[in-house]
Amino acid sequence: MPAALAILKTSVALALIALGGGGCATSTHTTTAMKAKTDQPLRTVPHIDLARYMGDWRVIANIPYFAEKGCIDSIETYRLRADGKIDNIFTFRKKSFDAPQGQVRALARVHDTQTNAEWRITFFKVITAKYLILDLDPDYRWTVVGHPSRNYGWIMARDKTLPDATYAAILRRLTAQGYDPARFEKVPQLPPAR
Numbered sequence: 001m002p003a004a005l006a007i008l009k010t011s012v013a014l015a016l017i018a019l020g021g022g023g024c025a026t027s028t029h030t031t032t033a034m035k036a037k038t039d040q041p042l043r044t045v046p047h048i049d050l051a052r053y054m055g056d057w058r059v060i061a062n063i064p065y066f067a068e069k070g071c072i073d074s075i076e077t078y079r080l081r082a083d084g085k086i087d088n089i090f091t092f093r094k095k096s097f098d099a100p101q102g103q104v105r106a107l108a109r110v111h112d113t114q115t116n117a118e119w120r121i122t123f124f125k126v127i128t129a130k131y132l133i134l135d136l137d138p139d140y141r142w143t144v145v146g147h148p149s150r151n152y153g154w155i156m157a158r159d160k161t162l163p164d165a166t167y168a169a170i171l172r173r174l175t176a177q178g179y180d181p182a183r184f185e186k187v188p189q190l191p192p193a194r
Contacts, residue, residue, distance in 0.1 A: 042146055042177055044117035045136045050110070052140045053133075054078045054086075057156035060142075060167070061184045065152065070095045072188040076156060078108070085109050088121055097191040135173055144170055150179050160189040 059074035068074070071092040079087040086108040093099040108131065112118035119131040135144035142157040155162070155170055162170075171181040 040178065042132050042134060042148055042150070044112070044115055044132050044134060046115060046117075048116035048133055048136065049140075050080055050086075050116050053116075053143070054080050055158070057143060057158065058160050058189050059154055059187045060157050060162050060189065061155040061186045063151065063153045063183045064185050068092075068187075073097060073101075074187050074189075076154070086119070097188075134177060135170060142166065142170070144174065146174075146177070146179070150177075153179060153184065155184065 055078065057076045057078070059068075059071075059076060062068060071094060074090070074092040077087075077089040077091070079089070081087060088106040088108045090104045090106070092102050094102065106121050106123050107125075108119045108121045110116050110118070111120050111130075117133040119133075120128045121131050122128045130147055132146045132148065133143060134146045137143070141159070142155070142162055145154045145156065146152065153174065155167070171184065174184075175181050
């Protein structure tokens with residue numbers, strides 16, 4: 001029962017986030033130059049091959065918000081459906097690698113069919129959130145997803161880790177798009193050595 005309750009609470013929280021459209025306060029560390037960049041719309045990647053993008057993505061880092069706080073071993077899974085929509089499944093554990101795995105399901109659709117880089121994620125069939133693919137490895141080994149508010153962001157990879165140099169370069173490109181890199185926190189993907 002506790003796992004089911006955690007899933008329900010997370011589902012409701014994710015839906016509230018989507019409904020709010022990014023109502024969190026911005027970081028107090030935002031500089032004037034960064035503030036000017038946030039007035040510009042986010043730039044997505046030029047094109048996504050949807051078939052290559054499908055599958056499991058490990059959440060390497062995110063801007064923590066209440067629905068994902070304490071989540072570890074987090075995975076976003078995308079599955080292209082025959083109707084062109086995308087099943088979006090978020091699996092996670094709460095605070096411990098020994099905790100049971102929770103799951104939240106949503107449905108995505110491609111909003112910008114020219115690039116395939118702008119989606120809408122729908123929770124409970126009525127609440128929709130924007131999903132922008134901002135950065136992508138040419139070999140589809142890592143990706144970066146953002147939200148127009150810049151209060152939400154995810155760095156994800158096919159593997160459980162990213163090289164430090166790759167992670168630093170991603171943060172530099174996010175900064176150029178008006179994100180505050182200090183807000184990103186790594187999500188534990190590997191259990192501590194015992």
